[in-house]
Amino acid sequence: MKKKIMVLTVAGALASAAAAQNQYDALRFLGNDVNGTARFVGMGGAMSSLGADLSTIGTNPAGIGLYRSNDVALSFGFNANKSHSDFNGSVMDESRNRASFDQVGFVWSTKIGNKTDLRFLNFAFNYHKRVNFNRQFASKGGLNGNSLTWQMADMIDGAEDGNGGLFYQSEDDFYGSNGLLNADNPYMDRKYVGTPYLGAMGARTGLVDVKGDEDGNITDIYGWNGIDGEYYSRETGSVNEYDFNVSFNVRDRFYFGATLGVYDIDYLRYSSYGENLEGNSNFTLNNTYKTEGTGIDLKVGTIIRPFEYSPFRFGLAIHTPILYNMSDRYTSVLVTNLALENSTVSYTENLRDYLSGGQYVWDYRLITPWRFNVSVGTIVGGIMALDAEYEFENYSATKLQNAEGVELNGQSAIKETLKGVHSFRVGMETKVSSAFSVRAGYHFRSTPITSDAFKNIPVTDNTRTDAEYLNLKSRQAVSVGLGYRGRLVYADVAYKYDFYKGDFYAFDGGLDQSGNLLLSPTKVNNERHQLLFTIGVHF
Template sequence: MKKSLFLIIFILGMSSNAQDFNDALLFSREDLQGTARFMGMGGAFGAVGGDLSALKINPAGSAIFATNQATFTLDFKHNHNNNLFRQNNTQTNSSDLDISQAGVMFVFKANNENVPVKKITFGINYNRASNLNDEFFAFGQNSNSIANYFVNQANGIPLDNLTPFTNESFFERYDGIGNEYGLSGQEAYLAYESFVINSTNPNDLGSTTYESNVFANNLTQQYAYGLDGNSGKVSFNSAIDVANKLMLGININGYFVDYSRATSFDEQSGETNGVNRIVFDNLLNVRGSGISFDFGAIYKPINEVRIGLSYKTPTWMNIQEELFHEISTNSQDNGFVNANPEIFNIFPDYKFRTPSTLTGSLALILNKNLLLSADFTSRNYTNMKFNSNGFQQANEEISTLMQTATELNFGGEYRIKNISLRAGYNYHESPFSDEVNATDIERFTFGLGYVLGNTRFDISYVNTQQDRREQIIRSGLQSPVNINANQHNITAGVSFAF
């Protein structure tokens, strides 16, 4: 990629963005992230409270705190992906270390025992929603060329629009077709300029049909995918304790998402006619922010039992994105050709809404040293929606492919003097109405805590398993990459009571 592309910024005034339902899931995704105690118990904290990450399940949980508390947590993540493409297996590994949580809670107790409100709390907490870092590599033999995708993108566009006008430069035509036909028009233009596709009637500038310039039936294809980024939220929390029986709480959340997705598709053959190599590179940068609200209650019928109920509103987001793409080809007739606009397309901002969430919780405290908890969550992914022009197809895909998904979180903690032993289990139903694109998620969690005076040290381990399917190209290339994803998280944190 040439350095000059970073010096030339192109404002693209069109409604056709680079997003689809997969990005909608990235915006809505919430992994098991938080304090080490929270993760060690499988995140089953909706009725437990007393932990800064518990606030993202039920904001009433801050009223459980007995004293002021500050917590800081680091998370190490390792991804191991087994990738299957066209009967060929590859493996990819990636790791990173980052802050998963940091926050503080202040507790103000009533001086008069006769007042109904026994306690009020105020706090602020950062919690990473999802560590998006991921990568995989796939290769195999295929009879379907990526040229078929570009034929689909070009069909319907008059040849006259894919040909620079008199005294018009390559970049000016790229600009013009982008404003008229959007991203698909730009991809068609790059494919035509790099000889990936030809017009079926090159002598007619009004012709709107195209054909592949790849004639090989046995193609070697490679695909590299890299995702780098995070999503998270900063929550401003307040809760009250009414009569030591009922806790009520609210969060005001500021949400952010920031990621880059780089893909490279390389197709080669030994064919002497037409194009024998195509390299299609894409770099998408996405940034967004939003706001949401959480409401929750915890009721204690007796000291040993806690019942929780919470509701998370949708997150209303504003998204910005920019895209760079290029196509390189090689052929005997034209040699090496690089159709590179050397610019980033900056798309108009757009709106997105995540699904709301409803959670019911139960916790049992036995003999003051054994804690058992469970959360049941329902989230309707069909309510995800792009609320700007140009996203009708993406919204239709969401309505067709998504479903209401349930999540079950179970956790336990056993205390032996200053030591706490923890374990948990998650079962998260796939957001897809079938399991073709992604299976259900299973997590197994373990944790350990140690209290030293006013300080508690925690460590946890989480194993996450899921199978998913990644479609390399939206159309024209039938073979997806099937991925068996195995994720390992080791989290360490420290909490200070003051």
């Protein structure tokens, strides 16, 4: 084994071995898919100034105020998710196809009067799938000597002793009867509070080793040289949104609304990463990570027609932060097969054997940023509806707190690497007859995270063993749709093509002496094809 020169990308001291989520965990639950009714999706989600669609309850609540009759609708469809990865010329493709129940809701419209200032008072409820996590991903390729084992070695090298000093200074700290390799449970023992779980697992399975001088002082902590690596993940679950609305129509020109949003998170990821090492050795690291949560927010909005006899209108909406109470559960198993001298030695380190209940449980709070929406729209010739809107969220203002409201270590990474996100949506609907309409839309969302961001496990989430991370780039979606409107029944269909790119890293390879990344990124192309149907009744 040869030691590789590495430079730590961030210097920082652990105040404790706290479980603390990172910027990638926060980013997963920020933003939303363009999803809801087929009419809404067919117009690219651009309906915030036009209103009169159930899905506007979650973008501009005043949109419900344009209803003049009752409405009931439900939506369902199919999603085909595809990922394409290219790691140093090695290409892999994965796909996952699933049916989906996407929306159900109703509007109860109450007419107050024709000549009163208040014309209609409306109440509404709508459920929709805010984020769909169902997808698979795979990547593999040559490592040119780089390896996850060197990240594990850096974790051991930087582990603290609780007093601000380095913990592993003598070989006895590593090999001794009370050392890391012989500890009964280094994951729950306070003595090892500064040792990251991933580093400890690597050391206890032979992937991290030390060298010492004649006095027993450690002079080197090192890993193995990697030949090639392969990663696979499968994600399931969703963020579900339940919206309760009240809205007003004032003189058919001013519309106001408020929506109370309730959120439910159910997310599960299984991942497996393996490497072939020098000398016919290898290892496989399997991680299971689950998040559950509930949240609440308030959305308020208005739509105004500034000119009495003109269909032109503009909309404004403000969404308060979503206050999430979250619970994470995760565990890991590491299996190694090491060719040492004339024999092969195998090790298995399973965190289920050490953690209460077989998994690490961590409760915390996630507070999303404020969201602001501005929209304009009009109707041309009585047959064409147009809407354009802009939305902004400052992702760097996201907050991570423990259950008592104390800021987590990952907060600094959020401020430094997450960005203000700009979203643009445009949509069009044109009547081709009294009963049928065609629709089209486009959605753009800017890059949410800096390109040089990375997952710093020792500083942000000491108990985590999933080293992989993805730096997302901008996201786009194009959509088309058809609609039928009868006297009572209506039906809509929409197709949406959603696509975005990113740079994936199976682990943090660090930098060389020139400041260049030792591990090149896996170039990722993700796309989703969605076919959506809505059936409704207005009366």
